[in-house]
Amino acid sequence: MAAIVHIRDLVKDYKLGEITAHVLKGISLDIERGDFVAIMGPSGSGKSTLMNILGCLDKPSSGTYWLDDIAVDELDRDELAEIRSRKIGFVFQQFNLLARTSAVENVALPLLYADVSARDRRARAVEALHEVGLAGWEEHRPSQLSGGQQQRVAIARSLVNRPRIILADEPTGALDTRTSFEIMGIFQRLNREAGITVIIVTHERDIAEFANRNITLRDGEVVEDVQIMHPRQAHQAEQELAAI
Numbered sequence: 001m002a003a004i005v006h007i008r009d010l011v012k013d014y015k016l017g018e019i020t021a022h023v024l025k026g027i028s029l030d031i032e033r034g035d036f037v038a039i040m041g042p043s044g045s046g047k048s049t050l051m052n053i054l055g056c057l058d059k060p061s062s063g064t065y066w067l068d069d070i071a072v073d074e075l076d077r078d079e080l081a082e083i084r085s086r087k088i089g090f091v092f093q094q095f096n097l098l099a100r101t102s103a104v105e106n107v108a109l110p111l112l113y114a115d116v117s118a119r120d121r122r123a124r125a126v127e128a129l130h131e132v133g134l135a136g137w138e139e140h141r142p143s144q145l146s147g148g149q150q151q152r153v154a155i156a157r158s159l160v161n162r163p164r165i166i167l168a169d170e171p172t173g174a175l176d177t178r179t180s181f182e183i184m185g186i187f188q189r190l191n192r193e194a195g196i197t198v199i200i201v202t203h204e205r206d207i208a209e210f211a212n213r214n215i216t217l218r219d220g221e222v223v224e225d226v227q228i229m230h231p232r233q234a235h236q237a238e239q240e241l242a243a244i
Contacts, residue, residue, distance in 0.1 A: 003066075004165060004197050005031035005054060010063035012049050012220075023049045025220040026063070031213075033164075036191045036198045036231070038208035041217035047201050048169065050217065054199065055088055055167045056080040068164055085113060089158030089196075091168035095150045097142045103129060104138040107157045114161065128156035132186055148179035155186055159196075166190070168200040172207055178241055184210040185234025210234065 012024040024046045031037055041047045052058040053065060056072055059080075065072045068087055075083065097106045108125035116124070129138055132152040142150050151171065158166050168187070172180035188210060191198045200211065208214050209232040216224035 002033060003030035004033040004035075004068050005029075005199075006064075006066040008064045010050075010053065010065060011061045012046070012053065012058070013061045023220050024053075024060070027217075027220075027222055029215065029222060029225065031197065031199065033197055034191070034195050036188070036210075036212045037200070037215060038211035038213070039199065039201045039215050039217065040203065040205070040208050042203070044219075045217040046220040047217050051167060051169055051199070051201050055090060056084045085110065085161060087164045089161065089163035089166045091151070091154050091158050091166060091171045093170040093173040095142070095147075095154045095174075097150055097153060099142055102139045102141055103134065103145070103153045103156075106142070106153055107160050110157060110161050124160050125156070128159045129153070131159060131190075132156045146179075147175050148182060151175065151179075151183055152186065155183070155190075159190070163196065165197040165199065168198065170201055170203070172202070172204070178238065180207060181234050181237045181241065184232075184237075188231075188234060206232075210237075 008028045010024055010027040014021045014023060027050065039047045039050065049058070053060055060073055063073070067083065070083065072080070072083065104122060104125045107128050108121040111121040111124065126138055129135065132155050134149065134152050134156065137145065137149065145153065172183055175183065184207060187198050187200070190196045202208055209228065212228050212231055214224070214226050214228060215222060
């Protein structure tokens with residue numbers, strides 16, 4: 001497999017008055033197409049900054065970043081926005097759904113900025129909701145959904161543009177244990193069946209165990225990068241939880 005993410009000597013500094021904060025300190029790594037990676041680390045380790053750069057929401061101070069064979073660090077703001085809309089799906093801890101908008105309308109939102117007709121926007125949004133197990137919930141608003149269902153809507157929204165990669169920042173942080181396992185099962189299925197590269201940021205080791213690879217950051221550097229030979233499976237985790 002060829003790398004979908006290729007970064008070399010990635011540095012990110014922030015100016016805080018006369019002080020420079022060195023957040024990322026020369027990170028180099030590759031992520032293969034179709035991989036499932038968990039990025040871990042304590043608060044202040046640089047994992048959220050790395051995720052923002054991977055998602056084309058921020059640019060490095062120096063170093064190179066290639067995403068799907070495109071030199072991202074050389075792109076301007078409009079080109080970065082185009083890459084985000086075509087290649088990346090985002091999932092966040094707090095769901096970020098519009099409260100007065102139905103599930104299907106929330107999912108279809110990214111397509112408003114693409115050349116997609118209203119009929120096709122709805123069809124693709126409905127298809128994405130079905131893919132995450134929410135058939136029949138299309139017209140429900142977020143207030144009518146559980147936390148797990150809202151995160152499923154958020155995942156469906158990340159799928160509607162048919163991305164090459166999903167970036168999920170603490171996607172289970174606002175969920176209970178059982179629902180967290182269900183959500184990780186959805187990510188595993190999308191990774192396995194649709195071949196989507198999945199990268200999650202998490203501080204929970206039991207969530208990272210669902211991934212095929214764990215990368216740990218500390219003080220802006222990679223301190224551990226391990227392959228998980230037998231990732232935790234969602235259905236097994238749910239059975240273990242039920243037996244307690």
